[in-house]
Amino acid sequence: MTTLTPVLTENWDRPDSFTLDGYGDYGAARKALRMDPDAIIQSVKDSGLRGRGGAGFPTGLKWGFIPQGDGKPHYLVVNADESEPGTCKDIPLMMANPHSLVEGVIITSYAIRASHAFIYVRGEVLHVIRRLRAAVQEAYDRGFLGTDILGSGYDLELVVHSGAGAYICGEETALLDSLEGYRGQPRLKPPFPAVAGLYACPTVINNVESIASVPSIVENGAGWFASMGTEKSKGFGIFSLSGHVTRPGQYEAPLGITLRELLDMAGGIRAGHELKFWTPGGSSTPIFTAEHLDVPLDFESVGAKGSMLGTRALQIFDETTCVVRSVLRWTEFYAHESCGKCTPCREGTYWLKQVLKRLEKGQGTEEDLGTITDIADNILGRSFCALGDGATSPIHSSVKHFRDEYLKHFEIGGCPFDPAASTVWGNA
Amino acid sequence: MTYSPEVRERLERDAKEIIGRYPKTRSALLPLLHLVQSEDGYVTDDGQEFCAEMLGLTKAEVVGVSTFYTMYKRRPVGEYHVGVCINTLCAVMGGDQIWEELSEHLGVGNDEATTDGRVSLERLECNAACDFAPVMMVNWEFFDNQTPASAKQLVDDLRDGKEISPTRGPKKLCSFKEASRVLAGLPDGLAGDGPSAAGPSLEGLKIARANGWKAPSKEETE
Numbered sequence: 001m002t003t004l005t006p007v008l009t010e011n012w013d014r015p016d017s018f019t020l021d022g023y024g025d026y027g028a029a030r031k032a033l034r035m036d037p038d039a040i041i042q043s044v045k046d047s048g049l050r051g052r053g054g055a056g057f058p059t060g061l062k063w064g065f066i067p068q069g070d071g072k073p074h075y076l077v078v079n080a081d082e083s084e085p086g087t088c089k090d091i092p093l094m095m096a097n098p099h100s101l102v103e104g105v106i107i108t109s110y111a112i113r114a115s116h117a118f119i120y121v122r123g124e125v126l127h128v129i130r131r132l133r134a135a136v137q138e139a140y141d142r143g144f145l146g147t148d149i150l151g152s153g154y155d156l157e158l159v160v161h162s163g164a165g166a167y168i169c170g171e172e173t174a175l176l177d178s179l180e181g182y183r184g185q186p187r188l189k190p191p192f193p194a195v196a197g198l199y200a201c202p203t204v205i206n207n208v209e210s211i212a213s214v215p216s217i218v219e220n221g222a223g224w225f226a227s228m229g230t231e232k233s234k235g236f237g238i239f240s241l242s243g244h245v246t247r248p249g250q251y252e253a254p255l256g257i258t259l260r261e262l263l264d265m266a267g268g269i270r271a272g273h274e275l276k277f278w279t280p281g282g283s284s285t286p287i288f289t290a291e292h293l294d295v296p297l298d299f300e301s302v303g304a305k306g307s308m309l310g311t312r313a314l315q316i317f318d319e320t321t322c323v324v325r326s327v328l329r330w331t332e333f334y335a336h337e338s339c340g341k342c343t344p345c346r347e348g349t350y351w352l353k354q355v356l357k358r359l360e361k362g363q364g365t366e367e368d369l370g371t372i373t374d375i376a377d378n379i380l381g382r383s384f385c386a387l388g389d390g391a392t393s394p395i396h397s398s399v400k401h402f403r404d405e406y407l408k409h410f411e412i413g414g415c416p417f418d419p420a421a422s423t424v425w426g427n428a
Numbered sequence: 429m430t431y432s433p434e435v436r437e438r439l440e441r442d443a444k445e446i447i448g449r450y451p452k453t454r455s456a457l458l459p460l461l462h463l464v465q466s467e468d469g470y471v472t473d474d475g476q477e478f479c480a481e482m483l484g485l486t487k488a489e490v491v492g493v494s495t496f497y498t499m500y501k502r503r504p505v506g507e508y509h510v511g512v513c514i515n516t517l518c519a520v521m522g523g524d525q526i527w528e529e530l531s532e533h534l535g536v537g538n539d540e541a542t543t544d545g546r547v548s549l550e551r552l553e554c555n556a557a558c559d560f561a562p563v564m565m566v567n568w569e570f571f572d573n574q575t576p577a578s579a580k581q582l583v584d585d586l587r588d589g590k591e592i593s594p595t596r597g598p599k600k601l602c603s604f605k606e607a608s609r610v611l612a613g614l615p616d617g618l619a620g621d622g623p624s625a626a627g628p629s630l631e632g633l634k635i636a637r638a639n640g641w642k643a644p645s646k647e648e649t650e
C-alpha cells in the first residue's frame with residue numbers, strides 16, 4: 001500500500017507556517033550557496049524531478065539548457081498562474097508555505113546564474129499574493145535576498161508580479177509576453193525560453209511545485225527524492241481531490257499512487273453514490289472512468305491509458321453528473337480563454353460550443369457527434385499552443401466513454417439528469 | 429489629464445516605485461493598470477493615459493493590453509465585486525444554482541452592478557479552490573463552500589455595510605479599490621491575518637499524522 005509523504009504540506013497545520021519561524025532557516029539555500037552551481041543542476045537531474053506544471057519535462061535538464069558564460073542576464077520565472085480547471089495545489093501551497101517557494105527560487109536562480117527572478121501569480125487570489133510578498137520581504141530582511149546573500153557574494157532580486165485574469169498566461173511563452181507588458185499570447189518556438197525568453201534572454205520557467213521541491217532535494221539528496229515514486233516518475237507530488245468525494249483536499253503522495261488508494265484515504269465517493277468519471281490532471285487531460293481506478297498516477301502509466309498525469313487535479317464526478325453538461329462547460333471555458341491567435345483553436349472552440357449546446361438541450365443528432373469529433377480532430381495537433389489541444393481532450397474522451405449518454409439526450413429531447421441531485425446539498 | 433495635482437502626485441510616486449522593480453519599464457504595465465483601478469474603481473481613459481505617459485507608450489498600446497485581461501474592468505464594478513465559480517466542478521457541486529439564485533436575488537446579471545453601486549456580479553472560471561466547491565470570491569478573497577442561502581446572506585450583508593471576513597483571508601474584507609492596490613504591488617500589512625491553511629487543504633496531512641505516515645528520512649535512503 002502506498003502511504004502519504006508530506007514534505008511541502010508538512011508544516012501547513014502550524015498557525016505560523018507562512019512565516020520564517022514556521023518554516024525554518026533556509027538551510028538548503030545556505031548549503032546550495034556553498035556548492036558549485038553545476039553540481040546543483042546535476043543533483044536535480046539525478047533526483048529525477050520532472051515539471052509539476054503539467055508536461056513533466058525533466059527539471060534539471062531544462063536548467064542545463066541555459067547557456068553559461070554568454071554574458072547575457074539570465075532569468076528565473078515561476079509559473080504561479082494556476083488556472084487549469086480542477087487544479088488547486090499551488091494556491092494553497094503559496095498560502096501556507098510560501099517560503100518553500102522563495103527558498104527554491106534562491107537555489108534555482110543561483111544554479112542557473114540568474115540575478116533577477118519573478119513569480120508570476122494569477123491576480124484572482126489576493127491573500128496568496130499578500131503571503132508571497134510578505135515572505136519575500138522577510139527573506140530580504142534576513143539577508144536571503146538582495147545583494148551579497150549570506151555573505152556569498154551572490155545577488156538576487158525577486159519580484160512578485162500579479163497577472164490580470166487570462167488562463168492562456170499559464171502557457172509559458174504567453175506568460176513571458178504578459179510579464180513584458182503585452183497581451184498574453186504564445187510565442188513561436190523555437191527559440192525556446194532557455195535561449196531567448198524574458199527580454200530575449202536565457203530564461204527558466206518552472207511551476208511553483210517544481211521549484212518548491214528543490215530545497216528538499218538539496219537538503220536530503222537526489223537519492224532521497226528518487227527513493228519515492230516510480231521508475232521514471234520520481235518523487236512526491238500534491239494530489240488534489242475535488243468533487244463528489246467524502247473528504248476532498250490535498251494529499252501529498254509519491255507519484256504512482258492510484259485513485260483507489262487515494263479514495264480509500266479520502267473516505268470514498270460521497271455516501272450512497274458511485275464513481276462515474278474523473279480527470280487525472282485537470283480538464284485538459286482526457287477523462288477516465290471506474291475502469292481506471294488502479295492506474296498508477298505517474299506520467300507513463302496514465303499516458304499508456306490514453307490520458308495525461310497533468311497537474312494531478314483529480315476532479316471526481318459521481319453517477320448523478322451529466323457528462324454532456326460537464327463537457328459543454330469545459331468547452332465554454334476553452335472558447336472563452338482561447339487567445340485568438342490561431343484559427344483552429346479560435347474558430348474550433350467556438351463551433352464546438354455551439355454544437356454541444358444543441359446536444360445538451362437534446363436538439364442534436366447522431367451526426368453532431370461526428371461533427372464535434374471532426375472539429376476536435378482539426379484542432380488537435382494543428383493549433384499554435386497546447387490550449388487548443390487541451391480543449392479536445394474532454395470531447396474525444398467523453399465521446400469514447402459515454403457515447404450512449406450523448407445519444408440519450410436527443411432520444412428523449414433533453415438532459416436525462418437532474419442537476420439538483422449533483423449539488424452538495426442535493427445529496428439527500 | 430483630469431487627476432487633481434495631489435492625486436496625480438501620489439499616483440506618480442507609487443508608479444515610479446513599481447516601475448523601479450523591473451529591468452524594463454514596460455513590464456510595469458499590468459501593475460499600473462491595477463493601480464489605476466485602485467484609484468478609479470475601473471480602468472478609465474485618464475488611467476490609461478496615465479499608464480501610457482509613465483511608460484512612454486501610446487494610449488492605443490495600453491488599451492490593446494487592458495482589453496485582453498478580464499480583471500481590468502471597462503465600467504465601474506461594485507464596491508464589492510462578487511464572483512461565482514461556474515467552471516464544471518463548482519457548477520456541478522452547486523455553483524450553477526448559486527449563480528441563478530444570486531443573480532435573481534440582486535436583479536443583476538454577469539458583469540453588472542446593483543444600482544446602489546455596492547455589489548457587482550461576475551461568472552468566474554476555476555479559481556484554484558475546487559476542493560472547497562462551490563466557491564465564491566469577493567474582491568478576490570476566498571469564500572469557500574457556499575450554498576444559495578449563504579451566498580444571498582453574504583451579498584445582503586455587504587449591501588448593509590456589515591463587516592465580513594473571507595474564509596481564508598484577512599479579518600476584514602477590503603474594498604475593490606483597496607484590493608487593486610495590493611494587486612498593483614503595494615502592501616496593506618494584512619498578510620498575517622487568517623489561517624495558514626483550512627479544511628480540505630489539511631485533509632491529507634491530518635490522515636498522514638493519524639497514521640504516522642511520513643516521507644522517508646534522509647538516513648533511510650543514503
Ligand SMILES: Cc1cc2nc3c(=O)[nH]c(=O)nc-3n(C[C@H](O)[C@H](O)[C@H](O)COP(=O)(O)O)c2cc1C
Pocket residue numbers: 050051052053054055056057059079080081082083084167168169170171172173205206207208210211385386387
Ligand atoms: C494553456 C496553458 C496553461 C498553462 N497553465 C499553467 C499554469 O497555470 N501553471 C504552470 O505551472 N504551468 C502551466 N502550463 C504549462 C507551462 O506552459 C509550462 O509547461 C510549465 O510552467 C513548465 O514548468 P514545469 O516544467 O516546472 O512544469 C500551461 C500550459 C498551457 C498550454
Ligand code: SF4
Pocket residue numbers: 168186337338339340341342343345346383384385386387388389
Ligand atoms: S491554440 Fe488557442 S490559445 Fe493557443 S495560440 Fe492558438 S488561439 Fe491562442
Ligand code: FES
Pocket residue numbers: 085086087513514515516517518519553554555556557558561563
Ligand atoms: S472549478 Fe470552481 S474553483 Fe475550480
